[in-house]
Amino acid sequence: MSRSAHPAGPRHADVLPEGHYTAPPADLNALDPRVWSRTVSRAADGVVSVGGIDVKRLADEFGTPGFFLDESDFRERCRAWRDAFGEDADVFYAGKAFLSRAIVRWLHEEGLNLDVCSGGELATALAAGMPAERIALHGNNKSTEEITRAVEAGVGRIVLDSFQEIVRVAHIAERLGKRQRVQIRVTVGVEAHTHEFIATAHEDQKFGLALAGGQAAEAVRRALKLDGLELVGIHSHIGSQIFDMAGFEVSARRVVQLLAEVRDEHGVELPEIDLGGGLGIAYTSEDDPREPREIAAALRDIVTRECAAAGLAVPRISVEPGRAIVGPTAFTLYEVGTVKELPGLRTYVSVDGGMSDNIRTALYDADYSVALVSRTSTAEPMLTRVVGKHCESGDIVVRDAFLPADVAPGDLLAVPATGAYCRSMASNYNHALRPPVVAVTDGEARVIVRRETEEDLLRLDVG
Numbered sequence: 001m002s003r004s005a006h007p008a009g010p011r012h013a014d015v016l017p018e019g020h021y022t023a024p025p026a027d028l029n030a031l032d033p034r035v036w037s038r039t040v041s042r043a044a045d046g047v048v049s050v051g052g053i054d055v056k057r058l059a060d061e062f063g064t065p066g067f068f069l070d071e072s073d074f075r076e077r078c079r080a081w082r083d084a085f086g087e088d089a090d091v092f093y094a095g096k097a098f099l100s101r102a103i104v105r106w107l108h109e110e111g112l113n114l115d116v117c118s119g120g121e122l123a124t125a126l127a128a129g130m131p132a133e134r135i136a137l138h139g140n141n142k143s144t145e146e147i148t149r150a151v152e153a154g155v156g157r158i159v160l161d162s163f164q165e166i167v168r169v170a171h172i173a174e175r176l177g178k179r180q181r182v183q184i185r186v187t188v189g190v191e192a193h194t195h196e197f198i199a200t201a202h203e204d205q206k207f208g209l210a211l212a213g214g215q216a217a218e219a220v221r222r223a224l225k226l227d228g229l230e231l232v233g234i235h236s237h238i239g240s241q242i243f244d245m246a247g248f249e250v251s252a253r254r255v256v257q258l259l260a261e262v263r264d265e266h267g268v269e270l271p272e273i274d275l276g277g278g279l280g281i282a283y284t285s286e287d288d289p290r291e292p293r294e295i296a297a298a299l300r301d302i303v304t305r306e307c308a309a310a311g312l313a314v315p316r317i318s319v320e321p322g323r324a325i326v327g328p329t330a331f332t333l334y335e336v337g338t339v340k341e342l343p344g345l346r347t348y349v350s351v352d353g354g355m356s357d358n359i360r361t362a363l364y365d366a367d368y369s370v371a372l373v374s375r376t377s378t379a380e381p382m383l384t385r386v387v388g389k390h391c392e393s394g395d396i397v398v399r400d401a402f403l404p405a406d407v408a409p410g411d412l413l414a415v416p417a418t419g420a421y422c423r424s425m426a427s428n429y430n431h432a433l434r435p436p437v438v439a440v441t442d443g444e445a446r447v448i449v450r451r452e453t454e455e456d457l458l459r460l461d462v463g
């Protein structure tokens with residue numbers, strides 16, 4: 001998550017407050033292709049469009065706030081990941097980033113597998129026709145019911161996360177007369193360079209079984225003894241929104257070391273390793289993410305090298321990108337309601353959504369960009385804070401953003417790179433109605449998740 005404070009900027013320049021901003025961009029009307037999906041562009045009349053449809057029309061037809069998802073961009077990213085990893089590896093899209101039946105169908109069509117982490121995600125995957133053998137079930141506390149449904153459906157793998165779960169899954173599989181393919185999730189002891197709340201490979205946290213101290217080796221020992229389990233591999237996920245490949249390399253090395261120990265102790269070569277997701281995307285022009293082919297090459301190299309050193313056959317590699325596929329494909333469209341200038345401080349621009357459709361700024365101090373998309377402006381750049389309409393001063397969408405100084409009620413603003421962990425983490429705080437997700441492609445727009453209604457809220461409230 002990038003930030004730096006260079007007190008520069010034409011407006012309030014003498015008194016710019018501390019913040020995450022860099023100098024204002026040279027051209028506020030330009031759209032940096034790193035943070036916008038591929039089909040987003042600004043037409044000669046100044047209005048931005050996606051998939052050939054302009055945002056004014058999208059706002060009129062579908063309302064604001066709304067998530068607008070560039071379907072062809074999504075599909076291209078799926079293909080880029082699939083092609084980068086090739087036939088002898090598997091890409092599991094991480095459904096937690098954003099899942100709907102349309103997404104599942106696209107994944108299926110583009111040859112990706114799917115990682116789910118709850119009964120709800122599993123139900124969505126199965127309802128949309130994802131073959132069960134292409135689904136992996138995750139979670140640090142899967143319920144008996146979730147495990148039973150997954151085993152009954154015939155999911156391709158369950159990723160075991162605790163000693164209790166090893167026994168639980170084995171019993172359920174045996175009771176159902178099945179042998180369930182499983183991996184064991186390990187923590188490799190890497191300090192991933194990301195926000196503390198989304199780092200998952202250091203030892204002091206709830207996921208996985210630690211390599212250090214032998215818990216992971218003990219889990220392998222126990223899993224190999226149980227008839228209901230077919231232990232096929234080791235899983236490691238080091239965290240999320242990571243740019244530095246070094247953490248993945250250490251993780252791959254340590255997982256291969258465990259495979260070698262398993263071979264030495266049990267005479268078994270486990271055929272799979274999963275290196276998780278976590279690849280970062282550009283939220284602002286400061287971020288510089290890796291391409292899937294670079295990531296694939298780096299992971300393949302390290303695994304091949306380590307296996308050669310250990311005398312192991314190279315296992316089948318899988319990865320679980322969520323954010324890197326869906327994150328850049330969508331933007332959130334908001335309408336400006338009020339603009340409040342606090343002299344000598346900053347200007348607050350309030351939009352018609354907020355922390356109920358994007359909790360990431362409040363939760364992780366995440367940085368986003370924002371652009372005026374319903375028109376161009378030649379006004380000077382003004383440092384703003386784009387905020388929502390919730391009863392909370394931490395209800396911030398974009399902490400520090402330069403917008404044209406003439407930004408006004410009725411303008412449409414778009415926040416790019418909100419495809420991951422925004423709609424999926426959305427809430428009804430203040431009885432907000434969660435926004436729709438609209439897929440746009442080739443001049444057509446289609447609601448794939450509809451906007452919630454007050455009737456939806458009242459239906460849940462049974463009096």
Ligand SMILES: Cc1ncc(COP(=O)(O)O)c(C=O)c1O
Pocket residue numbers: 094096097115138237239240241276277278279320321322323324420
């Ligand atoms: C086990 C596992 N796999 C994959 C992911 C997807 O991560 P990301 O969306 O950062 O690629 C996560 C979330 O961090 C995860 O916990």
Ligand SMILES: N[C@@H](CCCC[NH3+])C(=O)O
Pocket residue numbers: 096198240241360364420421
């Ligand atoms: N939800 C987080 C990442 C956690 C991903 C799941 N392990 C985010 O928005 O960045």
